Amino acid sequence: MYLELEHLDKRFGEKRVVRDLSLELAQGELLCILGASGCGKTTTLNMIGGFLTPDGGRILLDGQDITPIPPEQRPVTTVFQSYGLFPHMTVLENVTYGLKFRRLTGQQIRERGMSYLELVGLADRAQSRIQALSGGQQQRVALARSLAVEPKLCLLDEPFSNLDAALRTKMRHELKRLQRELGITMVFVTHDQEEALILADRIAVMEEGALAQLNTPEELYRRPATPSVARFLGVDELEWRQDGTVWKAIRTRGPI
Ligand SMILES: Nc1ncnc2c1ncn2[C@@H]1O[C@H](COP(=O)(O)OP(=O)(O)O)[C@@H](O)[C@H]1O
Ligand SMILES: [Mg+2]
Helix, strand or coil, X not given: CCEXXXXXXXXXXXXXXXXXXXXXXXXXXXXXXXXXXXXCHHHHHHHHHCCCCCCEEEEEECCEXXXXXXXXXXXXXXXXXXXXXXXCCEHHHHXXXXXXXXXXXXXXXXXXXXXXXXXXXXHHHCXXXXXXXXXXXXXXXXXXXXXXXXXXXXXEECCCCCCCHHHHHHHHHHHHHHHHHHCCCEEEEECCHHHXXXXXXXXXXXXXXXXXXXXXXXXXXXXXXXXXXXXXXXXXXXXXXXXXXXXXXXXXXXCC
């Protein structure tokens, strides 16, 4: 598999925040990590990005054990909720920032930067100051910056949660289109089941630091593995047998 998380563990003091988390991802797949606030989503993403060192387990990407590699040397980029742009630079300078350290000429860097700005629909704002852009536009710049270095893996941590509802919906569809077009492998963290449903090829539901279920959106709704996954997805279980699988009426308040 392209990305493999093997038995990841993370503690903060006494608290075990990520517990024996294992999952695999194919190249070009978009995986959503879905779970309530505080369940360990950001901690997991930060271990993949290299910003946190796991206490146990390892991370393999494209056959390479990246666990000991510092974040700036991993072929991985992250888009944060807070954009994380450089306010004193132009839009294009932000997008090409990560390319400065590559063996590329100035012209190649500019062309690459412009092509990714084109992809996110902001080529005409290349020379604008960051502060002159709306929140949605800034998040598009952050996305273009993350994609411009052509990483093996792009991580996104609740990137649209600062945007209003209409813009959030638009950005989800744009992201999905871009991800398909470019065939880029993504891990997208969210606490929003509707968002996960729209975006994900597969969804990993996390509960209290552990993986509760990993499946396609459809299968998750049809066969939630535990009562708490069912509740989190908005499925009311009117009859429930965990082993022996007796399923009677299931009423869903979710998007499916
Ligand atoms: N640096 C830290 N030090 C101590 N506790 C932390 C730290 N980062 C996160 N936590 C705790 O770990 C748990 C999981 O946090 P996090 O991964 O941010 O959850 P999520 O992203 O799912 O909301 C929470 O209880 C949080 O308070
Ligand atoms: Mg978080």
